[in-house]
Amino acid sequence: MPPLLKLFSRLLIAGASLSLIAPAQAEWPSETVRLIVPYAPGGTTDVLSRKVADLLQQEIGTVVVENRPGAGSTMATAQLARGGRGADHTILMASPGHTIGPVLYKNLRYEPVKDFRFIRNIIEIPNVMTVPANSPYDSLGAFVEAAKTKELTFSSAGVGSSIHMSGELFKTMTGAKMTHVPFRGSGEALPALLSGDVDVSFENMPTVLAHIKSGKLRALAVTSKEPSPFLPGVGTVSQLGADQGLGEFVTTAWFGLIADDSMPDEAVTRLQTALEKVMADPGFLEFVAQVGGEPAAQAGDAFRDYVAEDVERWSAVAGQAQIEE
Structure with a gap:
């Protein structure tokens, strides 16, 4: 075989080999996942996040919890919405502050529904x-x-x-x-x-x-x-x-994972699958009982719709009560 043809054949074989291993290398997550807590350490959101992180990393690899308190959770949420480097490996534990904050703070540079991927509600x-x-x-x-x-x-x-x-x-x-x-x-x-x-x-x-x-x-x-x-x-x-007049009065504190809207479908699906296992873990169910809560049911679009309804409700309440920061 002529030298040039032999070199070309080797390149084809090498390229085929790389194409076979590329999917494994690209599987999400390819780096450490960061779970952002938009409140100070020690509260319910922080304790829950650390419990979820401990169980979640048994399914997907290392998960690091970072506390970023400020402005009723809106500071950390705004950072998440800006995306940028690492956004596809960053998740945030959202709570009612996610739907109440935009009602109170009028100059936020993000929309609480359309700017995020809603992975799964976890506990109410x-x-x-x-x-x-x-x-x-x-x-x-x-x-x-x-x-x-x-x-x-x-x-x-x-x-x-x-x-x-x-x-x-x-x-x-x-x-x-x-x-x-x-x-x-x-x-x-x-x-x-x-x-x-x-x-x-x-x-x-x-x-x-x-x-x-x-x-x-x-x-x-x-x-x-x-x-x-x-x-x-x-x-x-x-x-x-x-x-x-209280026949329709229902409120709960909900806690669920969201991400920037740039997070790929593969990552969202992987997280949802992993969270199903986390939420079935006896250690998680024991924690839920300790805080007097119930496992939540909404994931994906259902979770997004749930949040959208929450925004509308608190917007109406804030307007009637004339509450604004």
């Missing part, structure tokens, strides 16, 4: 309408009647939190006269509730569950659609408050 945790143990109100109905004539107060973990917005939704649906008392996180808000400095809070289940069971706080209702198995005997706001 109800809020609990909770009063101090020495409160004169022993039922939701009694509280509503009092709130229509008295200046009562409700606490929250900060303006725009799901706790705050649940209280505002309660006000708009009942005409209650309640003043919002914001704190810097549930860690500061809880003592005010325990001491009776505020009349009520719509706190996340993990924050108040132990105090309700110990008798230091009294649960009037849960905000989920169905009663919580973790608070037997406690009804829902929509059931107990149907005669007070």
Whole structure:
């Protein structure tokens, strides 16, 4: 075989070999996956993210958690939306701040729905309408009647939190006269509730569950659609408050993974498959029970639609309550 022809044959063989191994080399993820937590360490979002990361890396390889708090989660979310290097290997644990933030902060440079890929909702945790143990109100109905004539107060973990917005939704649906008392996180808000400095809070289940069971706080209702198995005997706001205009009152704190809209379909599918295994893991199910939550059901387009509906709801509430940062 002439030398030139022999060289050409070798190049063809080499090219064919490379084409065979290229798919394996390009399989996602090809580098470390970063899971962004848009809040400070220690909160529910952070603890959940680290649990998911530990289990997820058993399925896809190394997952590193990074905390990027600021502006009610919108700072980290804006960084994600800008894409850039590493965007196809970056995911973010979104929560109600993702749908409430754009309602409050009018100059955000991203759209909460169209600028992202919605991978999977992971867990939903109800809020609990909770009063101090020495409160004169022993039922939701009694509280509503009092709130229509008295200046009562409700606490929250900060303006725009799901706790705050649940209280505002309660006000708009009942005409209650309640003043919002914001704190810097549930860690500061809880003592005010325990001491009776505020009349009520719509706190996340993990924050108040132990105090309700110990008798230091009294649960009037849960905000989920169905009663919580973790608070037997406690009804829902929509059931107990149907005669007070609360028949459609349903709010939960949801937590799910999103990515920049540039993330390829292959990556989204791989993550969704891996998350199905994570959410079936006994360690994950034990964690869900510890925080009084339920595994979520929405993935892909269903998760996107769920978020879009949440944006519309909080936009309406914020408009009625005239809330804006």
